Amino acid sequence: MEAWLGLMSGTSMDGIDAVLVSFRDRTVQIHASRCLSYPDDLRQRLINASQNQASPDEIGELNTLTGQLFAQAALRAISDSGLNPNTIRAIGSHGQTIRHQPAGSAPFSFQIGNPAIITETTGITTVGDFRSRDMAAGGQGAPLVPAFHKAFFGSESENRCILNLGGIANITWLPARGQGPVTGFDTGPANALMDAWCLDQTGRPYDADGHWAVEGRVDPELLEDMLSDAYFQRTPPKSTGKEKFNLGWVKTMIARHPDLKPEDIQRTLLELTALTIARQMPETGVDTVYACGGGTRNPELMRALGQALAPARLAVTSELGLDPQWVEPVAFAWLAKQAIEGKPGNLPEVTGANGPRILGAIYPA
Ligand SMILES: Nc1ncnc2c1ncn2[C@@H]1O[C@H](COP(=O)(O)OP(=O)(O)O)[C@@H](O)[C@H]1O
Numbered sequence: 572m573e574a575w576l577g578l579m580s581g582t583s584m585d586g587i588d589a590v591l592v593s594f595r596d597r598t599v600q601i602h603a604s605r606c607l608s609y610p611d612d613l614r615q616r617l618i619n620a621s622q623n624q625a626s627p628d629e630i631g632e633l634n635t636l637t638g639q640l641f642a643q644a645a646l647r648a649i650s651d652s653g654l655n656p657n658t659i660r661a662i663g664s665h666g667q668t669i670r671h672q673p674a675g676s677a678p679f680s681f682q683i684g685n686p687a688i689i690t691e692t693t694g695i696t697t698v699g700d701f702r703s704r705d706m707a708a709g710g711q712g713a714p715l716v717p718a719f720h721k722a723f724f725g726s727e728s729e730n731r732c733i734l735n736l737g738g739i740a741n742i743t744w745l746p747a748r749g750q751g752p753v754t755g756f757d758t759g760p761a762n763a764l765m766d767a768w769c770l771d772q773t774g775r776p777y778d779a780d781g782h783w784a785v786e787g788r789v790d791p792e793l794l795e796d797m798l799s800d801a802y803f804q805r806t807p808p809k810s811t812g813k814e815k816f817n818l819g820w821v822k823t824m825i826a827r828h829p830d831l832k833p834e835d836i837q838r839t840l841l842e843l844t845a846l847t848i849a850r851q852m853p854e855t856g857v858d859t860v861y862a863c864g865g866g867t868r869n870p871e872l873m874r875a876l877g878q879a880l881a882p883a884r885l886a887v888t889s890e891l892g893l894d895p896q897w898v899e900p901v902a903f904a905w906l907a908k909q910a911i912e913g914k915p916g917n918l919p920e921v922t923g924a925n926g927p928r929i930l931g932a933i934y935p936a
């Protein structure tokens with residue numbers, strides 16, 4: 572049996588998700604899974620770097636420190652699993668995005684977490700830097716998970732959407748029987764704005780279970796202002812990040828609405844996430860939306876989404892055999908497999924690249 576290890580940390584910068592898996596046909600067998608949280612000071616340094624507040628020295632150090640932590644997450648998953656490390660063909664490490672700028676004349680997407688350190692520490696071949704080849708081919712470099720969604724979650728009878736609720740939300744549209752093209756893009760914020768506002772106002776990194784948001788009420792005028800941001804109107808391919816949807820964005824929006832209570836703003840941000848996702852879904856034909864990512868653990872967000880998406884049904888990916896928390900890291904384990912086997916990892920129709928490309932840089936053991 573051949574195993575693959577996926578390492579992922581998204582825009583929320585909450586910690587490193589690590590999974591050790593085997594693939595058989597369209598099923599994923601999980602041998603171990605765990606999340607290694609970032610220490611508070613490292614998280615703060617990463618947030619600063621993502622806001623352009625880091626010197627080259629600082630970025631270099633962060634590249635090493637996160638590489639070491641990604642390696643630790645891998646070692647722990649391996650030891651949890653009890654598997655012989657020789658059975659692990661490769662590690663796929665997304666790294667930590669500190670800046671994603673897909674537009675303009677010099678587009679780039681910058682992930683840190685030095686893969687050489689992961690290879691050296693684990694003795695296992697590591698694949699990193701998945702996004703840059705797609706970008707070099709004219710693509711957004713994101714989202715990359717739709718190829719995995721297509722390979723594992725497509726259906727003969729049901730029109731499906733896979734919805735990832737990380738810091739940013741992305742959707743993958745999978746028409747039944749592969750009829751019609753698979754599409755996918757970032758819809759905008761999932762948790763990023765709620766997290767940023769919650770941290771700023773309460774000192775807590777996120778609004779656990781949406782308790783704070785439900786103390787407030789949706790303000791229709793603020794909501795309308797937020798919904799008019801051009802990003803939500805743009806046609807795909809498109810991708811975004813915390814360079815755009817951050818505390819500064821919230822503060823600009825609320826400046827025109829000075830009398831709102833902080834919890835009203837939180838509630839409105841929650842509604843914004845639900846509505847921007849629902850409005851960017853295909854207009855007809857979606858049977859079920861399968862959600863994954865940390866946002867699935869916020870029952871208030873799930874409730875608002877369920878309402879906004881109706882008549883489409885909202886479910887979680889557990890129904891498809893994969894725990895919502897592990898879909899993204901499993902996708903990077905699979906992308907490593909694609910790279911090692913010399914197969915493409917992007918969907919050009921999703922990223923806008925000039926064609927299918929083998930993604931990633933390989934650091935041999
Ligand atoms: N119990 C919870 N209540 C509300 N939000 C939660 C809860 N658990 C996780 N989250 C949200 O999920 C986020 C992490 O989700 P994750 O899928 O790891 O995102 P990313 O891919 O951006 O790292 C947290 O920042 C938080 O916003």
Ligand SMILES: [Mg+2]
Binds near residue numbers: 580584585586588
């Ligand atoms: Mg995360």
